[in-house]
Amino acid sequence: MFVMLPDGDLADRDGGSMSVSQFVAHRSAGKARVFALIRGSVDSLEVVTSLGADDAHVADDLVRELNFFLVERDELSLKVFLDRLPEAVQMAVRAFLRDRCQAKLGTMSIYGAVEPLKLLYIYSREDFREFLGAAYLIGLGVEASNEIDEDGGTGWAVQLLTAEPFVRASEGRRAWAPPGDVSLSSTWMSRNHTGGSVVDHAVHIAETATARGYWVHLHTFEQGDDERTDSSSSSEIVVDVFDAPIPPSGDDLDE
Incomplete structure (x- = not known):
């Protein structure tokens, strides 16, 4: 016999922590912001970095690189891409990845x-x-x-x-x-x-x-x-x- 319970949650089973599912971009007034979609008991968006008018055109490429990194964990490829971006953007992205995207066994x-x-x-x-x-x-x-x-x-x-x-x-x-x-x-x-x-x-x-x-x-x-x-x-x-x-x-x- 199968008894169906409410949807489970890997994050909940890890003591309430949440995991980054993917990255997305939002544009407004010629600027762009990159968000992380956080999966947990309640899904949410968290700001990763903002791109000014001079750099907004790379938002899609940045999202693509970050999503690739989530799967492949290719730090060299990501570094090569980030090195082309303004220092403030580099620092924000690297701080977010360090604090929120540490590779975790069994999540990818x-x-x-x-x-x-x-x-x-x-x-x-x-x-x-x-x-x-x-x-x-x-x-x-x-x-x-x-x-x-x-x-x-x-x-x-x-x-x-x-x-x-x-x-x-x-x-x-x-x-x-x-x-x-x-x-x-x-x-x-x-x-x-x-x-x-x-x-x-x-x-x-x-x-x-x-x-x-x-x-x-x-x-x-x-x-x-x-x-x-x-x-x-x-x-x-x-x-x-x-x-x-x-x-x-x-x-x-x-x-």
């Missing part, structure tokens, strides 16, 4: 920012397997943690994402950082699996650990080379088992 896909779609509770192994398999097949991201409901039953809190987070091959083999206050008992990665369905095996490991009373977190991501092209990437599943009891409902995805 090859298409741009990863956004939450729906948070669901799934109570049966068959439904969990079916849901994970469907999302994995079409490239939607999944984060799932087991939990104990108020009646003492176990199930899965599953956050569906707009895409699988992208992780460069040089950046490790996960898109979710385990919490530092619990011990990691074991980790299974699909890239090391040979033979049979990786989805079936992931669910088997997750459910076996759940039956033994351990907290489990599962997530999917896309991994490729440093060019972020889907032609050279693969979809991966990671199952983390912690040396900790299954948390009560509502606690796990807030970790």
